[in-house]
Amino acid sequence: MTILSLLAFAGLCLLLSVTPGPDTFLVLRIALGRASAGVAAAAGSAAASVAWAALVGVGLAAIVEQSAEVFRWVKIAGGIYLVYLGVSSFLKTRKAAKAGLAEGPEAPAPERPYSRWAGFAAGALSTLLNPKVGLFYLAVVPQFIPHGGNTLATAMVLGVLEAAIAFAYLAAVAAVAYKAMKWLRRPKVKTGLERASSGIITALGVGVMVSGAAS
Template identity: 45%
Template sequence: MTTAILGFALFSLLVTVSPGPDLVLVLRNCLRGGRRAGAATGLGAAVGSLGWGVAAAFGLAAALQRWDAAFTFVKLAGAAYLVFLGAQALWAQRRAVALSKEPPPALLPEGDAPGALGAGAAFRQGVLSCLLNPKVGVFFVAVAPQFLPDGASPLATTLLFGVIDAVIAAAWLLLVTFGATRFMAWLRRPRVHRNLERATGGVLLALGIGTAVESA
């Protein structure tokens, strides 16, 4: 059992550190609300991952994998949400620049950036970003059986794998958050902040549009 847990944890870590929508969203929310917003987003994504792990354990993700219409619907809903977040980021920056009559100060204090984001809203965004990504559920369906030890309960073991994956996701995204906030003084310089907000908004838009095109 120990070997199975370590093997799944290593595989989960390799998948988790690969860049994806959750990572982009954490970085974007670090810019919008500072360390608290970034950490809340990461914890929300981990809760969403745990939700998919529980769903996989009880067969929902397997049903989504077999039922193409349901999988496509959830995937398109996730794509629409990413497009919404990306468009929201780009629009917020455009509006902030348009309303600015005076040159901005050299440095924006944490939490006072245009469109500053609260921890609660960031947490909800993290949860939705992960829950609207059915690939996370399919990951459990496809990968968990490969690590199930002989004689172990599929339900209990898959639930355990879900907890392990959520803990790894939370640890990684929190590490990213704390790493990013070390450079927050530089990142919050108005020109850098605007360019990064536009870049992350553009990446979220591209991810959402790419997912929608792939599903069409």
């Protein structure tokens, strides 16, 4: 895995991180009561993301060991999934823009502030119970595995990198919860971020399918 590959993956993770999603709104909600608890929630989410990367890496390693042909179809299926994510996200953004609405759940202040441990547990549980995180790794990791490379090691490197980027962003959001909330809810900001990430995901999905079909 080259430095350019890591930079490409990091860029994708950054785009996905700044697009408001369940983890963003969970951290915002918790941080409104206590900023440090919001940072702890970000850490919990990052830790759970690494756990997903490990699980996916073990599964992919088993597939590679058993059948190269099956692994090729896993890559193609992953590409199709990424294209679906990108296109569906773009269509939802257009629909929301036409309706004049900014999508995303509300994040009211909690009645009681979370403790740091409670925030960490909430962030970890939210990510662990989100199968889309596992599907994301399942779709992306195969593209970055070099021929004859270590599947599990590659998955863990990518998982740690994604977790670090996500934590840095979510921790920053927690530190400026009130201002970040107002900014992220602006329709133009949210629409621009979602369209950019949708295009990147779709392009990556096409690349995965082409790579899988050619291998």
